[in-house]
Amino acid sequence: MAEEVENFEPKIVAFLCNWCSYAGADLAGIGRYQYPPNVRVIRVPCSGRVDPLYILKALQNGADGVLVSGCHPGDCHYIEGNYYARRKFAVLKNLLEALGLEEGRVQFSWVSAAEGERFSQVIREVTESVKKLGPARRMVKSFEIPKEIEKEIAEA
Amino acid sequence: MSENPENPYLPRPMRIVRITVESSTRDTRTFELEWVNPEDGRAFLYLPGQFAELSVLGSGEAPISITSSPTQPNLQFCIKRMGVVTTAIHYMKEGDTLGVRGPYGNTFPxxxxxxxxxxxxxxxxxxxxxxxxxxxxxxxxxxxxxxxxxxxxxxxxxxxxxxxxxxxxxxxxxxxxxxxxxxxxxxxxxxxxxxxxxxxxxxxxxxxxxxxxxxxxxxxxxxxxxxxxxxxxxxxxxxxxLEMRMKCGIGKCGRCNIGKYYVCIDGPVFSYAQLQKMPKEY
Amino acid sequence: MKDKILLKENLVSFGNSLIEQYRLIAPVKSNGFSLYKPVGNASEICLDYLRPLKSAKEIFFPQNETLFFFNKKTQKIAEPAYDKKPTILFGAVACDLAGIAAQDRLFSAGAYLDSYYLKRRRNSILIGMACPEPGEMCFCGFFGIDRFASDIADLFFTPFSDKYYIKVNTEAGARLVESLPDAAAADAKTVERLRCENAEPKWDIPPLDELARMLAEGFEADVWDEIAQKCIGCAACTFVCPTCHCFDITDEAKGEIGRRVRTWDGCMFPKFTLHASGHNPRTKGGQRMRQRILHKFSYFKDNQGVVSCTGCGRCAEICPVNVDIREVLKQLGEACERKS
Amino acid sequence: MDIQSEIQKIAARLLKNKEVAMVIGYGAGSAPNRTAPVFIDKEKDVGKLVFNRFCVNNLSLYLPRLKEKGKIAIVAKPCDVRTIVCLIQEKQIERDKVHIISFACPGLLEKDGKTLFASCAECAVTLPPVYDTLSGEAKEMERNEPFTDRVADFFSKMPAERWEMFKAEMEKCIRCYACRNACPMCYCEECFVERSLPRWIGEGSEVTDTMIFHIVRAIHTAGRCGECGACARACPMDVNLAPLAKQIREDMLNLFHHQAGVDPNAPAALETFKPDDYNDFIK
Missing domain, CATH: 3.40.50.80 (Nucleotide-binding domain of ferredoxin-NADP reductase (FNR) module)
Structure with a gap:
């Protein structure tokens, strides 16, 4: 188990708001701030656009962690989208943890367009913490395809 | 009856040989298909009025009436983009493969x-x-x-x-x-x-x-x-x-039930005399 | 074939002798109610029940079933491997056996045989169990179902004193109980007496043939809207029903690999008949209720020769708003009487 | 006068004076310890109205679909009244088109006739927050019957164990949607589980699909759930949904000081925000 965790490279789905966090990711690139390659970025117009379903679907389809990142409170391009989002996320996160999902599978951050370095820092932290949790299992949909059948239909 | 009856739910592969855009809004297209395995084609004997279940792996199946005549060499389906499967078919290109099972339903008299x-x-x-x-x-x-x-x-x-x-x-x-x-x-x-x-x-x-x-x-x-x-x-x-929402095409799934008739096996072709005796649920 | 006797105290060892060669499915109690479930040790079998909460249909027609796996890239498909180990359904009550008989007809009717159902069904043995006492929602007697016998069961158990009387109906059944002692004539008499003493009460529902006429006449009756007014449009009734067989077929994929699954569906769901175009032939609750009732009592009978209700009472039992199929039939009868 | 005769009397008066077009209430069930919803539009039928401790449904679910009938009187337990208030807040019904007949609620019993429903044992509001007529006395009720506290048991466990318990509950679910359809707040024309473009979850009873259904439904009712427990009582498989409802309720109270359906003028918790809302969980 320990060895598995050590070599484990988590897949992390990051929903980034177009106006702040996505631009922050851009800036991290321009500023050459290094961060681990574990995140798969999905650009959304606003953190308020992130439906809890998106997060759950990511987990169901095998994401080891999900990060949602938007503008700092008060800075939302749509004035208050992230305020509404914050309430929704609090409910989702607490509910998942109350049901027994590992704390840290689902994380949230505020990163502005000017915070390239902070973006890389957040990604480093998220990746580290998800790595510690090990591969996600609890919410992942099982496909139960027998190995020999998978092999049979893979051959052209 | 044999111990293991043939599986009626397996689609057979067909290749799209030609796509004709029919409407100016481009939402209706005719797909001309040829069998990947000729023996499947020999088993697929149809007459006007019948339909087939077209399937796109990953999207599902939809019943589509056959628009070609059996006097023509290839199968043709004219499809309007409506739901999940028809949309997926509209994304396909000539040379792509889709699945077909059938022919189902009755024929014109x-x-x-x-x-x-x-x-x-x-x-x-x-x-x-x-x-x-x-x-x-x-x-x-x-x-x-x-x-x-x-x-x-x-x-x-x-x-x-x-x-x-x-x-x-x-x-x-x-x-x-x-x-x-x-x-x-x-x-x-x-x-x-x-x-x-x-x-x-x-x-x-x-x-x-x-x-x-x-x-x-x-x-x-x-x-x-x-x-x-x-x-x-x-x-x-x-x-x-008649057009009905169908799923299995073989009279089991109960979806296209109108009274005691299953549109997929007793229809889709009906006379007005028959319709008058049926519940108005179509 | 001689009928047999099994002492109740030997039931567990008898059951365990079956587990070696068969997948044994029997009523098991968990969370306060009983369900037909695969049994690892016969001591789990619980016969102290009315009838399991869900019917036995899912043993041959599971709620979710992979029809085949596919690979979107190669466009290849493959059926899942099929478990060759035969199944024994033990402890099925007569209403559930009647349900299986109805499903047998449907899945082998017409030009198309349902290979998935038939593969399982043909590789199975049914062992029935007499139902000691009908529940408060049960009315199997209305359909002439004998709680103490079933034609389609290979073996049928009737408990009395410290024993089970085993009626042997088929060769396959006989092989399972070969080593058990033969039943005496006196035992047969005791069981027969038990059966007579437990004859069904009378039902305050129009008799079946009259009901068929009423259903045909009552198609447009306003009573359907009245009956359906309280229905909330869930499909719990169809899911616990031993004969409801409507299903949906959908694809699920993960990357290039996927599977085509069939899952139970229900005519009580408002979207069951919704076309892709947005047209829906059954938009009203009354129409959907009529479909369910007429399918059971009229359409299925026209097509398969039997009524597809076994009076198990499960739909009434679990309905969140107490839509009781017996009352539906009664109301319908009254409405038809009013009309004529 | 007992609650039942008083309800009948009120219903008769309302129908006689044509104050309402219909009375929705509880009628006798088809077996002991059961009731069924009844819809009464004639004064002579008010005798069909019953009241006992098996009035398990939340009848307010019928209000939006029957609103074209005109003004409707409804027999509602205090917890049901909370959902009526939510329906009014969400503009599904109008306050002056509904006549609420309520009472001090003694709590509901399970079919065994002895055990109190867990949601009733936990209920803190035995008097309706809003009503038009009150049957019986307006006094807080004590509930002394035994009940099975599955919530406390659930939350006493460690996360991994909780997850296993949650999974076991989800595996019981047959996806009949009785819980959703019994819920007055689940009035969406199209539920996310039935959408096909995109299809959010599989149709079958695969456990993660079922989990997503219940988790998202719980979130959709956050701040709107009247905690009437009708979902749990509707479930044919006895799936324990209480921990989800409990967690949502606690969050609403602790994080946002919100209780659904108590104040008709307060917006639902997720429809509003404060700039200084709980922020600790965000990096």
Missing amino acids: LDLFKGKNILFIAGGIGLAPLRSVINYMLDDSHRKDYKDITILYGARTPGDLLFKYDLKAWGERPDVAYLETVDRAAAGYAGRVGFVPALLDQTAPKPKDTVAITCGPPIMIKYVLKSLTELGFPPEMIITT
């Missing part, structure tokens, strides 16, 4: 049609299933079996008239009376404007020795049935084909 005048009344994409039987009758080997053939066809706009190549060919044939109409004209359109039932009333076909075959949107069917009845067509001589 070709024996009843023999030696009679035939009147087709179609609206919009309702022409797709009728095109199969029209081209079957117009084939050199069958034309002599039928007397006068009249085709009335209407669509919302000129751009929505499907199978323009066939419409032109039918219009040019001396042994076919082809009349078309549109609900709304468009720039450059010089033809008739008006609804299909109005065209039917103007044409006033004689019911003697004539079978009417109709397919189109429910509201059109409603008025066409009314007009035909007023013209004196007996319900047994009015034939239509």
Whole structure:
């Protein structure tokens, strides 16, 4: 188990708001701030656009962690989208943890367009913490395809 | 019965050989398919009126009526983009593979049609299933079996008239009376404007020795049935084909149930006489 | 074939002798109610029940079933491997056996055989169990179902004193109980007496043939809207029903690999008949209720020769708003009487 | 006068004076310890109205679908009244088109006739927050019957164990949607589980699909759930949904000081925000 965790490279789905966090990711690139390659970025117009379903679907389809990142409170391009989002996320996160999902599978951050370095820092932290949790299992949909059948239909 | 009956749910692969964009809005296209394994094609024997379950792996299956005539070499399906599966099919290109199982359902009563005048009344994409039987009758080997053939066809706009190549060919044939109409004209359109039932009333076909075959949107069917009845067509001589949400295609899943009938095995072709005895749940 | 006797105290060892060669499915109690479930040790079998909460249909027609796996890239498909180990359904009550008989007809009817159902069904043995006392929602007697016998069961158990009387109906059944002692004539008499003493009560519902006429006449009756007014449009009734067989087929994919699954569906769901175009032939609750009732009592009978209700009472039992199929039939009868 | 006769009397008066077009209430069930919803539009039928401790449904689910009938009187337990208030807040019904007949609620019993429903044992509001007529006395009720506290048991466990318990509950679910359809707040024309473009979750009873259904439904009712427990009582498989409802309720109270359906003028918790809302969980 320990060895598995050590070599484990988590897949992390990051929903980034177009106006702040996505631009922050851009800036991290321009500023050459290094961060681990574990995140798969999905650009959304606003953190308020992130439906809890998106997060759950990511987990169901095998994401080891999900990060949602938007503008700092008060800075939302749509004035208050992230305020509404914050309430929704609090409910989702607490509910998942109350049901027994590992704390840290689902994380949230505020990163502005000017915070390239902070973006890389957040990604480093998220990746580290998800790595510690090990591969996600609890919410992942099982496909139960027998190995020999998978092999049979893979051959052209 | 054998210990392991053949699995009726497995689709057979077909390759798209040609895609024809039919409507000006590009949301209706005809897909011409050929069998990947010729032996599947030899087992797939169909007659006009039948349908097949088309499947896109990962998206699902949808029942689509066969629009080609068995006198033609390849299978053709005219598909309007509506739901999950039809949208997926619209994303496909020539050379792509999709799955087909069938043919399912009953056929047009070709024996009843023999030696009679035939009147087709179609609206919009309702022409797709009728095109199969029209081209079957117009084939050199069958034309002599039928007397006068009249085709009335209407669509919302000129751009929505499907199978323009066939419409032109039918219009040019001396042994076919082809009349078309549109609900709304468009720039450059010089033809008739008006609804299909109005065209039917103007044409006033004689019911003697004539079978009417109709397919189109429910509201059109409603008025066409009314007009035909007023013209004196007996319900047994009015034939239509129903559209229902189907899933299995083989009379098990219960979805296309209308009264004791399953549209997928007892239909989709019904006479108006039969429809009158069925619950109005279609 | 001689009928047999099994002492109740030997039931567990008898059951365990079956587990070696068969997949044994029997009523098991968990969370306060009993369900037909695969049994690892016969001591789990619980016969102290009315009838399991769900019917036995899912043993041959599971709620989710992979029809085949596919690979979107190669366009290849493959059926899942099939467990060759035969199944024994033990402890099925007569209403559930009648349900299986109805499903047998449907899945082998017409030009298309349902290979998935038939593969399982043909590789199975049914062992029935007499139902000691009908529940408060049960009315199997209305359909002439005998709680103490079933034609389609290979073996049928009737408990009395410290024993089970085993009626042997088939060769396959006989092989399972070969080593057990034969039943005496006196035992047969005791069981027969038990059966007579537990004859069904009378039902305050129009008799079946009259009901068929009423259903045909009552198609447009306003009573359907009345009956359906309280229905909330869930499909719990269809899911616990031993004969409801409507299903949906959908694809699920993960990357290039996927599967086509069939899952139970229900005519009580408002979207069951919704077309892709947005047209829906059954938009009203009354129409959906009529579909369910007429399918059971009229359409299925026309097509398969039997009524597809076994009077198990499960739909009434679990209905969140107490739509009781017996009352539906009664109301319908009253409405038809009013009309004529 | 007992609650039942008083309800009948009120219903008779309302129908006689044509104050309402219909009374929705509880009628006798088809077996002991059961009731069924009844819809009464004639004064002579008010005798069909019953009241006992098996009035398990939340009848307010019928209000939006029957609103074209005109003004409707409804027999509602205090917890049901909370959902009526939510329906009014969400403009599904109008306050002056509904006549609420309520009472001090003694709590509901399970079919055994002895055990109190867990949601009733936990209920803190035995008097309706809003009503038009009150049957019986307006006094807080004590509930002394035994009940099975599955919530406390659930939350006493460690996360991994909780997840296993949650999973076991989800595996019981047959996806009949009785819980959703019994819920007055689940009035969406199209539920996310039935959408096909995109299809959010599989149709079958695969456990993660089922989990997503219940988690998202719980979130959709956050701040709107009247905690009437009708979902749990509707479940044929006895799936324990209480921990989800409990967690949502606690969050609403602790994080946002919100209780659904108590104040008709307060917006639902997720429809509003404060700039200084709970932020600790965000990096």
